Structures are given as C-alpha cells and as structure tokens.
Amino acid sequence: MTAQGILQIALFLIAVVLVTKPLGQYMTAVFDGRANFLRLLEAPLYRLAGVKSGEEQDWKHYAGAILFFNLLGVAAVYALQRLQAELPLNPQGMGAVTPDSAFNTAISFATNTNWQGYGGETTMSYLSQMLGLSVQNFLSAATGIVVAIALVRGFARKGSDTLGNAWVDLTRCTLYVLLPIGFVYALFLVSQGVIQNLSAYANLDTLEGGRQTLAMGPVASQEAIKMLGTNGGGFFNANSAHPFENPNALTNFVEMLSIFAIPAGLCWVFGEMVGDRRQGWALLSAMAVIFAGFVLLAFASEQAGNPVLSRLGADQAVSAWQSGGNMEGKEVRFGIANSALFATITTAASCGAVNAMHDSFTPLGGLAPLLLIQLGEVVFGGVGSGLYGMLVFAILAVFIAGLMIGRTPEYLGKKIEVYEMKMVSIAILTTPFLVLAGTAIAVVLEPGLAGRANPGAHGYSEILYAFSSAANNNGSAFAGLSANTPYYNSLLGIAMWLGRFLPMLAVLAIAGSLAAKKRVPAGVGTLTTHGPLFVGLLVGTVLLLGALTFIPALALGPVVEQLMLFAQ
Amino acid sequence: MRLIRPALVLFTGLSVVTGIAYPLATTGLAQLLFPHQANGSLVERDGKPIGSALIGQAFTSERYFWSRPSATGPEPYNAGASGGSNLGPLNPALAEAVQGRIATLHKAHPDQDGPVPVDLVTTSASGLDPHISPAAANYQASRIAKARGLSAAQVQALIAEHTQGRFLGLLGEPVVNVLALNLALDKLKP
Numbered sequence: 001m002t003a004q005g006i007l008q009i010a011l012f013l014i015a016v017v018l019v020t021k022p023l024g025q026y027m028t029a030v031f032d033g034r035a036n037f038l039r040l041l042e043a044p045l046y047r048l049a050g051v052k053s054g055e056e057q058d059w060k061h062y063a064g065a066i067l068f069f070n071l072l073g074v075a076a077v078y079a080l081q082r083l084q085a086e087l088p089l090n091p092q093g094m095g096a097v098t099p100d101s102a103f104n105t106a107i108s109f110a111t112n113t114n115w116q117g118y119g120g121e122t123t124m125s126y127l128s129q130m131l132g133l134s135v136q137n138f139l140s141a142a143t144g145i146v147v148a149i150a151l152v153r154g155f156a157r158k159g160s161d162t163l164g165n166a167w168v169d170l171t172r173c174t175l176y177v178l179l180p181i182g183f184v185y186a187l188f189l190v191s192q193g194v195i196q197n198l199s200a201y202a203n204l205d206t207l208e209g210g211r212q213t214l215a216m217g218p219v220a221s222q223e224a225i226k227m228l229g230t231n232g233g234g235f236f237n238a239n240s241a242h243p244f245e246n247p248n249a250l251t252n253f254v255e256m257l258s259i260f261a262i263p264a265g266l267c268w269v270f271g272e273m274v275g276d277r278r279q280g281w282a283l284l285s286a287m288a289v290i291f292a293g294f295v296l297l298a299f300a301s302e303q304a305g306n307p308v309l310s311r312l313g314a315d316q317a318v319s320a321w322q323s324g325g326n327m328e329g330k331e332v333r334f335g336i337a338n339s340a341l342f343a344t345i346t347t348a349a350s351c352g353a354v355n356a357m358h359d360s361f362t363p364l365g366g367l368a369p370l371l372l373i374q375l376g377e378v379v380f381g382g383v384g385s386g387l388y389g390m391l392v393f394a395i396l397a398v399f400i401a402g403l404m405i406g407r408t409p410e411y412l413g414k415k416i417e418v419y420e421m422k423m424v425s426i427a428i429l430t431t432p433f434l435v436l437a438g439t440a441i442a443v444v445l446e447p448g449l450a451g452r453a454n455p456g457a458h459g460y461s462e463i464l465y466a467f468s469s470a471a472n473n474n475g476s477a478f479a480g481l482s483a484n485t486p487y488y489n490s491l492l493g494i495a496m497w498l499g500r501f502l503p504m505l506a507v508l509a510i511a512g513s514l515a516a517k518k519r520v521p522a523g524v525g526t527l528t529t530h531g532p533l534f535v536g537l538l539v540g541t542v543l544l545l546g547a548l549t550f551i552p553a554l555a556l557g558p559v560v561e562q563l564m565l566f567a568q
Numbered sequence: 569m570r571l572i573r574p575a576l577v578l579f580t581g582l583s584v585v586t587g588i589a590y591p592l593a594t595t596g597l598a599q600l601l602f603p604h605q606a607n608g609s610l611v612e613r614d615g616k617p618i619g620s621a622l623i624g625q626a627f628t629s630e631r632y633f634w635s636r637p638s639a640t641g642p643e644p645y646n647a648g649a650s651g652g653s654n655l656g657p658l659n660p661a662l663a664e665a666v667q668g669r670i671a672t673l674h675k676a677h678p679d680q681d682g683p684v685p686v687d688l689v690t691t692s693a694s695g696l697d698p699h700i701s702p703a704a705a706n707y708q709a710s711r712i713a714k715a716r717g718l719s720a721a722q723v724q725a726l727i728a729e730h731t732q733g734r735f736l737g738l739l740g741e742p743v744v745n746v747l748a749l750n751l752a753l754d755k756l757k758p
Binding site for chain 2: 004007008011041045048049050051064065068069072073076119121122130131132134135138139167170171174175178179182183186187190191192193194195196197198199201202204205206207208210212213214215216218220221222225236237238241242243244247248249250252253305306308309310312313314315316319320321322323324325326327328329330331332333334335337338339354355356357359360361362363453454455456458461478479480561564565568
C-alpha cells in the first residue's frame with residue numbers, strides 16, 4: 001500500500017460523509033411531501049393514473065403495487081430487446097437479442113442487479129439502452145428506495161395500518177431525487193469526455209494506418225443514473241473501465257462517490273424520520289467500519305502484485321513513475337489504489353459497475369469484493385436495499401442481545417417478536433441459500449462447468465461469484481465466465497428475481513407489523529442503539545453470519561488459490 | 569383494476585420522462601455545450617480524424633511508442649468491442665502471454681536489461697487504455713531515439729512534456745497518452 005493511495009481512500013470517505021446530510025435532508029423533504037417544485041409534471045400523472053396522493057396503502061397493497069410495477073418493467077425490457085431490430089434508433093442494425101439473454105437482462109435490470117451476460121456495444125440498440133435499460137436504472141433504484149422508506153415509516157409510526165402510497169413514493173423518488181441529480185451529473189460527465197450522441201459508430205484510419213471502429217451512443221445519460229442508482233450496467237462491455245464511460249481520475253472519483261451518496265444519505269433519512277439522528281449515524285458507522293477493512297485488504301493484495309509476473313521479469317514495484325502491482329485487467333489512469341477502491345465500493349454497494357476486471361485480481365484482492373457481496377449487500381448496499389438490509393441485521397443484532405440478557409428485544413421502541421424474527425430469517429437466509437444451492441448445482445452439471453474461463457480453483461470462484469452477484473443483486477462478475485448461455489441466463493435470472501423480491505416482501509411485512517405497534521418508552525434495560533457498543537454488535541452480526549455461511553465455499557476458491565500463489 | 573391503471577399510466581409516464589425526454593435533453597444540451605467531448609474527443613490530422621484522445625491505438629512500428637497489450641478481439645484496440653482478458657493470476661495462459669511480451673520487448677530494447685514496467689506486459693480492463701505509465705514510456709525512449717535519429721534527451725523531454733500528473737496532485741496516477749505522444753513525435757521529426 002502507498003501513502004498516496006491511502007490518502008485517496010481517505011479523501012473519498014470524507015467526501016461521502018460530506019454529502020450524507022445535505023442529500024439526506026433533501027430526500028427527507030421529498031418523502032415527507034415538502035419538495036413540490038415539479039407539481040406541474042406530477043399532478044397530471046396522478047390524475048391520469050387515478051392516484052390520490054393523500055390515500056395510503058397497507059403493507060400488502062404497497063407490496064402488490066411494487067411487484068406489479070416491476071413485472072411491467074421486465075416485460076417492457078424483454079419486448080424492447082426482442083423487437084429492437086424493427087425499432088428506431090438502431091444505427092448499427094443490431095438484431096433481436098436471443099430469448100434467454102433478453103429474459104436474463106430484463107430481470108437483471110428490473111431487480112437493480114445489472115448483471116450483464118451480453119456485451120453492450122455489440123448487442124443493444126440505442127433505443128434498448130435508453131428506453132429499456134436506462135428506464136429500469138431509474139425505476140429499480142426508486143423501488144429499492146421506497147421500500148426502505150416504507151420500513152423507516154414502520155419504525156416511525158405507531159398504531160398505523162398504512163405505510164404510505166407506493167405510486168406517489170415511486171413517482172416522487174424518480175422525479176425529485178434521481179432525475180434532477182442524474183441530469184446535472186450526466187452533463188458533468190460529458191464535459192469530461194463521456195460521449196453523448198446518437199451517431200453510428202465511427203470508422204477511422206489510425207495514426208499507423210490501421211482501421212479502428214469507435215462505438216458511439218447516448219452514454220453519459222445512462223452512466224449517470226447507472227452509478228447514482230447503484231445499478232451498474234455499463235453501456236459498454238468494459239463498463240466504467242471504458243474511457244468513454246470513465247475518462248479520468250476526476251470522473252472516477254465522482255462515479256465512486258455517486259455510488260455511496262444515496263445509500264449514505266438514506267441512513268440520515270432514517271435517523272431524521274425516527275426522530276433520533278444518532279441512529280442513522282450509528283448504521284453509517286457500522287457500514288464504514290466494515291468497508292474500510294475490505295478496502296485495505298483489496299488494496300494491499302493488489303499492490304503486492306502477482307509473483308508469477310515478477311519471476312518472468314515484470315517490474316511490479318511502486319515508484320514515482322508507475323503504480324506497480326497487479327496491472328492485468330486494470331487501467332493505467334486508475335492504477336492500483338483506485339481500482340481496489342472502486343472494486344470494494346461497487347461490491348459493498350450493490351452497484352456492480354467495474355473500472356477493473358475482478359477476474360484478474362489476486363486471490364485475496366478478489367475475495368474482498370466477493371465476500372462483500374455475500375454479506376448481503378448491506379455495507380452501504382444498493383439504494384434503499386442497503387438500508388433495509390442493514391435494518392434487518394440491526395433487528396437481528398438486538399434480538400441476539402436480547403437473548404444474551406434475557407429480555408424481550410426492542411428496537412427504537414418497537415418490540416421485536418416472533419413474527420418479525422420469522423420475516424428477518426426469510427430476508428437474511430434467502431440469498432445465501434440461492435448462492436450456495438446455485439453454485440452447488442452449477443459445479444456438478446456439464447453446462448455449468450463449461451462456462452469457466454480459468455482452470456482450477458479460479459474457475460470455481462467464477463461460478464461462486466456469479467451466483468453471489470446475481471442472488472444479491474450486485475451485477476459485477478468474474479467476467480471470464482461465459483454466462484450468456486441458456487443455462488446460466490435462466491438460472492441466474494431466477495436467482496436475481498428471488499434474491500430481490502423475497503427479502504423485499506419480508507421487509508414490507510416487517511414494516512407493516514412495526515407500524516401497527518405502539519412505541520414503548522425506553523427503560524433501564526433497553527439496549528442503546530446509537531453507541532459504539534451497538535455498532536460493534538451490528539458489525540459482528542453481519543461479519544459472523546457472512547463468515548459462518550460462506551467460509552467453506554470461499555476456502556475452496558480464493559483461499560486455495562492464494563495458498564498456491566504463496567507457493568510460487 | 570386498482571392496481572392496473574396506476575401501474576400502466578405511471579410506468580408509461582415515467583418511461584417517457586426517463587427513457588426519452590431525459591436522454592434526448594442530455595444529448596441536446598451536450599451537443600450544444602460540449603460538442604467535442606460528446607462526439608468522442610476526436611483527434612484530427614490534416615483535417616482527417618485519426619483517433620480519439622481517449623481511446624488507445626495499436627502501435628507496432630519501431631518509430632512509435634507502443635501502447636499496452638490489448639485483449640479485445642478480433643484485433644487489439646477494437647473500440648467496437650471493449651473488454652479485458654479475464655485471466656486469473658495463476659492461469660498458465662497469462663504467464664505464457666507475459667513471457668512472450670517480455671521476450672519481444674527485450675529484443676526491441678537491447679540496452680534495457682532490467683525488469684519491464686508491468687503495465688507494458690499486461691492487458692488493460694477495457695482493452696482500450698489510451699495511456700502508459702511514465703516508466704513504460706521511458707523504457708522505450710532509447711529505441712525511439714535510435715529509430716528517429718533523435719537524442720535521448722530530446723525524447724525524454726518529450727515524454728516529460730506529455731506526462732500528466734495526478735488530478736490536483738492527488739487523484740489517479742501519472743499517465744502518458746500514447747497517441748498524443750506519437751503525434752508530437754511525428755511533429756518533432758517526421
């Protein structure tokens with residue numbers, strides 16, 4: 001590790017803390033109904049839709065609205081891909097996407113996963129990118145955020161049988177939060193070199209007289225919302241490593257910041273809405289502690305480099321003239337520090353955009369993003385889903401603490417009882433089951449094994465990473481795996497759908513149950529949930545559960561590989 | 569019915585706003601305010617585009633600085649199909665490829681007997697990396713000087729001139745843009 005790298009990581013964390021409060025204040029105003037400058041756009045939409053903005057829904061109707069809305073998203077993205085050859089804005093004449101790939105991609109973007117079995121610039125028309133994928137970048141992000149808001153309202157309300165109006169929340173989240181920030185952000189990206197046009201690909205003669213094709217397209221508008229909504233689906237195959245998506249160190253910094261901005265801001269919203277801001281900062285602290293540990297692991301491991309290359313005569317030592325380290329699959333402008341930092345951010349949050357190829361990371365450098373995904377995407381996590389996931393772990397943590405001291409657990413004045421714990425179990429256990437069962441099936445079946453690009457333990461890691469990424473709705477990959485096959489497209493598609501909506505339904509059920517409860521005043525035996533003790537307990541719960549579930553699976557992949565690398 | 573109407577109307581309405589109005593408005597403003605960047609930061613010579621300032625190119629002539637190896641197919645630096653090698657650290661194919669690249673570099677740079685800067689023997693994530701490290705540029709300086717009939721000091725001065733430091737001295741890594749450097753080389757001594 002280098003001082004220069006540590007400094008850049010520290011600067012990033014400071015920037016996250018600086019945006020937390022202002023963004024949190026603004027989002028609180030949006031969901032409390034206080035921000036109204038787009039009334040002219042909003043009101044006719046509600047009128048047409050027959051939605052009365054004062055009318056609220058109980059958790060089941062709220063959940064029904066969310067589910068149906070997302071099913072429409074899947075249908076629309078599927079149809080656009082299948083029909084793109086007949087539709088406008090297709091200057092490269094891209095043909096219809098195959099049914100299995102279109103199915104996978106439709107679910108992938110509707111679930112905020114943005115797993116990409118296809119290569120963007122060789123598959124998708126501009127219309128599919130704009131009206132299919134970009135739209136889902138907004139709407140799936142809004143879906144996660146409003147479910148988190150519904151859960152927070154469950155804590156904040158007492159004796160209430162409603163959680164808000166899903167239609168109003170979805171619309172306001174999209175129009176007030178994501179759209180204006182995305183628009184300004186997109187223009188900033190263009191100013192730095194991210195392209196934004198509808199032209200056909202450019203063909204030109206290079207300096208040495210070769211031919212080169214430059215893929216074009218409306219990239220900046222998609223890039224902005226892709227990062228802000230923790231979606232992560234790149235316009236291009238190389239994602240944020242592509243210079244037209246992420247041209248320099250400044251765009252890289254802003255792109256990283258925009259992944260964490262909303263998840264961090266939502267922690268503040270949580271504290272504000274439950275009437276005790278310290279509660280929000282406590283969650284954010286727990287997230288930051290886990291995150292910092294993983295960044296250092298990835299950074300140290302990548303900077304140490306690959307002993308195989310040193311033996312062959314490559315210079316991996318850091319100096320004023322090169323960043324050194326394991327540069328396979330990394331860009332020179334980002335070097336080691338910013339590649340390791342980006343990889344950790346994108347997997348701590350359920351973004352999944354990449355600026356370096358995780359498949360070529362050193363074993364421990366690759367273990368960091370893999371395990372962060374497996375922890376359940378609660379370390380900042382996806383927009384909304386990170387907060388509600390962490391709150392589920394917080395409930396588990398107070399439950400465990402309650403068991404230790406023999407008291408009925410309570411969190412923010414709400415008694416945690418059998419029903420909540422059942423739902424917490426569903427929310428927490430769904431994704432590990434999908435990951436481990438999916439990997440186990442894939443490694444014993446021929447079509448599962450056929451996709452591996454690397455031999456040995458690393459090939460197994462590729463499969464484990466794929467199911468971890470899909471079920472936890474991350475979307476990044478050990479991208480050597482040939483996953484654009486009917487087998488992986490269908491299996492991963494199902495994993496993404498169940499991994500998104502089963503926990504989400506459980507969370508809304510918890511929200512409904514909590515909202516109906518009264519608030520018990522804190523007594524002498526109440527566990528304080530805003531201090532370092534609770535932060536430690538929460539960090540411990542997240543790490544222990546992840547470790548207990550996944551260490552055996554990790555031992556067969558990255559751990560074995562690291563031991564083999566040491567032997568070199 | 570209570571579900572279908574709001575779902576259809578809001579889905580359609582928000583799709584139009586975020587999927588048509590938003591990207592088109594961004595395109596319009598981008599073309600107005602930043603037309604050069606929005607269209608790919610193209611670099612022209614004698615009035616003809618010869619590349620993008622942001623996208624790397626393959627160089628094989630001994631008279632030019634070489635870019636990093638690229639894993640794009642079917643040819644390197646195919647900016648119509650970006651991507652990395654995705655080779656794991658212990659994959660024998662990686663060792664074999666790196667060994668071959670090091671042998672080629674040693675042969676082309678007989679005066680350099682030390683280890684080769686790592687970025688010059690590894691492929692980038694995008695396959696389109698426009699940059700090499702200053703170390704990788706300096707490694708090639710003597711070959712360029714010899715091929716072009718320049719002094720080593722002239723070439724090194726050119727590299728220094730084209731080395732971009734970190735943003736505000738803090739973010740990112742120092743880089744040398746290979747296309748810009750080679751264009752400057754042609755200008756200095758065609």
